[in-house]
Amino acid sequence: MIHPTALVSPKARLGSDVSIGPFTIVHDDVEIGDGSRIDGHCEIGYPTPLAQGRPLVIGAGAVIRSHSVFYAGSRFGTGLVTGHRVTVRELTEAGQGFQIGTLADIQGHCRVGHHVRTQSSVTIGQQSVIGDFVWLFPGVLLTNDPNPPSNELLGVTLEDYVVVAVKATLLPGVTIGRGSFIAAHALVGQDMPEDSLVSGAPAKRMCKASDLRVKGDMRQRAYPWRHRFVRGYPEHVVQGWAQGTDRFEFDA
Structure with a gap:
């Protein structure tokens, strides 16, 4: 259903059972998948020459809440x-199940994996590369300019299963290894290996993330987190985790 106050270009390609809320604008080169919901006061496919002529593609089952803006040239599973x-x-490329928190700023020209979850006020700078099953908690900042202001951009790389806690800042070009945990308010300026617990400003590797225990229960390991938290993930992923699988193939 398209609200009568919405402005939807006749050139936009809408799947079946797509709803568009009041005062939302959908531009020309936009593709929205079946069963998607775009709330009111959004702008979808905002034109920019930086999109290099590419369309905005939003996969099936999307929910985009009010006052959100998506530029042309990105693709979402x-x-x-x-x-x-x-x-x-x-030029944001993201896989399946991407969750973007309120007031998030994704600055484009970046790659995001499958089932990545970001909470409120997260900033993802250009040239960021984010793996699968990554968590970014409120206020996380992924920077990219090593000599601000400059024309050189060095994005942050987060490998699969990384967790970045509240208001942590990652400096340009940093790579965080698979399954690591970045503590709240950390200022990370150097690469960290797989399974690292990283804390401080400047941040240091304190120990293995897998050495951490759940608060109040010293018998249970907190990480890898997938051994204790599965809410909202696809059934085949949950079953794989239960069977000891942590790598999955997803459709493009």
Whole structure:
């Protein structure tokens, strides 16, 4: 259903059972998958020459909440979900199940894996590369300019299963190894190996993330987190985790 106040270009390609809320604008070169919901006061496919002529493609089952802006030239897999007032710039490539928190700023020219979850006020700088099953908690900042202001951009790389806690800042060009945990308010300026617990400003590797125990229960390991938290993930992923699998193939 398209609200009568919405402005939807006749050139936009909408799947079946797509709803568009009041005062939302959908531009020309936009493809929205079946069963998606775009709330009111959004702008979808905002034109920019930086999109290099590419369309905005939003996979099936998306939920984009009010006052969000998506630029032309990005591509999202199925199951995209946003909070309110999200901004996503051009040339963002994201997999299935991407969750974007309220007031998030994704500055484009970046790659995001499958089932990545970001919470409120997260900033993802250009040239960022984010693996599968990554968590970014409120206020996380992925930077990219080593000599601000400059024309050189060095994005942050987060490998699969990384967790970045509240208001941590990762400096340009840093790579965080698989399954690591970045503590709240950490300022990370150097690469960290797989399974690292990283804390401090400047941050250091304190121990293995897998050495951490759940608060109040010293018998249970907190990490890898997938051994204790599975809410909202696809059934085949949950079953794989239960059977000891931690790598999956997803459709493009």
